[in-house]
Amino acid sequence: MIHTRNDQPRVASVSRLFVSLVVFAAILSNVCPSGAQQPQSTARLSEDQRILHVLNRLGFGARPGDVERIKAMGLDNYINQQLTPEKISDAIADARVRDLPTLSMSTAELYEKYPQPGQLLRQLQRRGDLPKELAEAQKNRTKAAGAVQGAQPQLADEAMMPAEIKAKNESAARNESVGKGDPKALVARDNEAYRRAIREYYLQNGLQLPQRITIELQTSRILRAVYSERQLQEVMVDFWTNHFNVFAGKGADRWLLVSYDRDTIRPNAMGKFSDLLQATAQSPAMLFYLDNFQSVSPNAQPPGGNRPRAQRGPLAQLLMGDRGNNRLQVRMSNNPEQQRPQQARRGINENYARELMELHTLGVDGGYTQKDVQEVARCFTGWTIFAPRGAGAATQAILNGPRADMLRENAGKFYFNPRAHDDGEKIVLGHKIPARGGFKDGLMVLDILAHSPATAKYIATKLVRHFVSDNPPPALVDRAAAAFTKSDGDIRETLRVIFYSPQFRSPEAYRAKVKRPFELAISAIRTLGAETNGGPQLQQWIARMGEPLYGFQTPNGYSDTAESWVNTGGLLERLNFGLTLASNHIPGTRVALKRFLGNAAAEQSLDQAQIMDRFLTLIVAGDITSKTKETLLKQFSEQMAKLVPAPLSGNAGVNNSTAVGMMGAQGQQRQQRRQLAGGEADIADPITRIVGLILGSPEFQRQ
């Protein structure tokens, strides 16, 4: 809904005033191309600016008091500390994520406890173990719901999500062909019955819906970014998660990403690049995402090799993660080596090999050829996943099936399948990889790539782009690449060179980067000292601004330059995010703006300009042009005038912020009504409004 009519005449006159102000200012001043963001290069950053710069780049912005704290300990000490995160105690963040059970589960456990309802139902049905209520509910739903959701069982869980998550998944996980619901009553009723039946069945069997996994993973990322003292570690986790991007919407990756974040990215985010590279190469998440798990040497044809799926052995189907209609009883031994090997559905797959060189190591101009891609792909044949889609782990566990223990032990784990491997000789970038190397072929490739000068240059460029400027200064890239090479790819030594470089500390770098939506959301929360549970509503806002975590489809990851993020739709959502946050309309996230005004007595003694200055200092460290300041002050006083005689020192409710308190009882009621009506922020309160405007200002979009 748009509520405009009442306010329009006033706005018109205000904008006229601003037009004349702007014109006046433009005539008088020597307009600098980028306003206040890029001071003259001869200038030096003040101490506070240097500290803020480090807090913004090595972390997700300053919390209230951070600048003073770092001033006391010394900026260099802080940087050194951040470079050794293992020495920083992180009890608060650890406690925050403790209640997220999926984070500590193995992939097999996730398959067992968080199965896709549709898949589970189908498996139960096949074994004749589908409970009657579920069968009934499913039947009714199939009859009625076909029109809208489609009754395809593997999508059933989508119907059970809260609307906003569903909306997100609709875009993020399009491959699951999420339907758009029809609000017809009949469908709704049968869907509801179906949902209830599944909910009850899940409850009885201690199961949870799989979308919880991605929600909890996102929650953990948000909570750590907001609360962790290891800020640089979190920035690097974000950096490598994009560098080695994996999309949660691709098949089994939803289940595989938990281990990816915990076991692959985090332990290696500040270590040796070669370790990180090998960890990603062996991660089931990456093997699945870039299809290497099904890359099979064409020369490794097993008996009965290339038959259609229906004729393939049950075990082969299991290993390949087929979702087909396997009616056969499957016998398994615990040793995959004794079993029939993977069958060549598509033979060799070059996806991983190509992206490994183009995106993970050498860069697109890194000097490799299509022939190299083919040879690397041959080296990685047989690097695969055991039961990549879980192979019905949940069904086995529920029915105490013969495969339950074996799956609990192995499902979703990396393994090398020698029978799928091409064991001939290969030549990769001029290096000979001898025949019969087996698993070692891939390791040799990774070693060659990790130590290539092109990789040093490529990684250094990306790091400098991330930490310094969209246009990485070549001199600094060269220095960082040299440090990378000299330290055998030590990530923290490379970072150290960047952080202590004149380019990093130059005024040109100050607020030169446009924040990505995740950075914007986290920095807004940290800046205001807000509390958050990192839940789906906040995740949804990050998605709306354009950066759903684990929601980037293609392997290149989210862009690190401004032009990708500065666009009409994205900017509008950024402005709305600031308003929604400031007015406490994001469930699970709370700001208390009043605390920044001190006690009631002091508050009353503050004039509007002083209140605004406090927030400008808090949010953008006062880095704002005098014109923008005037604009804000106008907004502020105009809104205050409207509210007279509402007291400035109203009493906020227990859980509520100053915002509500300052609106007076009438305003509160109105806001509550509106909240009930549409969940839309009504920014009547002047302080909320001023904070919302500052959060949406160009200055706060930068770091």
Added chain:
Amino acid sequence: MNRRFFIKSGGVALASFGMMNVAPSFLQRVVLGQSREPITGRRKTLIAIFQRGAVDGLNMVVPYGERAYYDLRPSIAIAKPDSGNGESAINLDGFFGLHPSLTPFKPWWDSKRLAIVHAAGSPDNTRSHFDAQDYMESATPGVKSTADGWLNRYLQSKADSGRSLFRAVSMTQTMPRVMQGKAPALAISNLADFTIRAGQSSASVQGGFEAIYDQTVNDVLGGAGKETFEAVNYLKKVNPVQYQPQNGAQYPRTPFGNSLLQIAQLLKAGVGLEIAFTDLGGWDTHVNEGNARGQLGNLLQQFGNGITALCTDLGQRMDDVLILTMSEFGRTARENGNRGTDHGHANAMFVVGNGVRGGKVYGQWPGLKSAQLYEGRDLALTTDFRDVFGEIARKHLGTSNLQTVFPGYAASEAKFKGFLG
């Protein structure tokens, strides 16, 4: 402001972006000191609709003339056309028929404004929804790292004389792959939400933002800010909440129907819409697909009614509008053990518009006999989807640069099917 200084400093800002031709359009406008011209005159529009989840093309456009079709699908086949049977296929040309849920398409076929391309799709053999959608949207089958979608590359290939803010709009929550890229495009899930959302204070809060962004003249954010408010204000004038469809058009009351309605709204508002996109999911009919009635039938009904309502509503505007439907791959020719179909290969696409040479099924029909099936199971492919996209990009939208739109593909008019004159 000193104009020379303005241009010079703008040039500095641009240089920092690397290349002029990849800078966002608003920035180019700022640098060149251009203002937006009113959008006048006719322009061609493409409305692309994605059936996500892989529709069963063989039951959507039924090859009832093939005996094999009935052999392959004992429980889900659509009966041969029979005027006495409301559940039989609707005859098109003596060989193909429409699913009975698509009855509203028949008048468009009869008046030669609806064409079908059958056995079309991606030459890549992937049967992953994810990969196949990716390839269809990037239009680079087999290449995953293509950064942009083909509709965006079309936008890049041709300058927009009207500089419309609404040149490319996706009625989805996030930008679909097919429209991602350097050319500006908007993703809007609901026109009414495309505004500053601050309840009763929306207008005054927006005024505040406008004033702030007005002051950051040469800044990349300032440019985007001004453009954002321009778009928001423009849309307010259009007043999306008050829209009434014309000619008795009745859109399905579903999010899909609503997306189509809003596309019609934008078109009629003359905002300069050239590319519109929306999608409809739920086609992944592995189990209980149904035949004339059932899951697929219900979904086709929504699909057909929606498109027909859009055409009806647009009336004479269909002279300049072309609607294209697509789905990532077809489904197995043979029904499976659950009275459904699994992931297949080639599929059928609809092309609708007053400028279409309709009333014809284009493309070579590969047949459904065992030996004719792709990998022994699926409808084989005889038309690369890029030839369909290419014909539209060239002949309807008028790009002169097919190589830009379809990199790595020898697109040429010789391969066009000829559904556009």
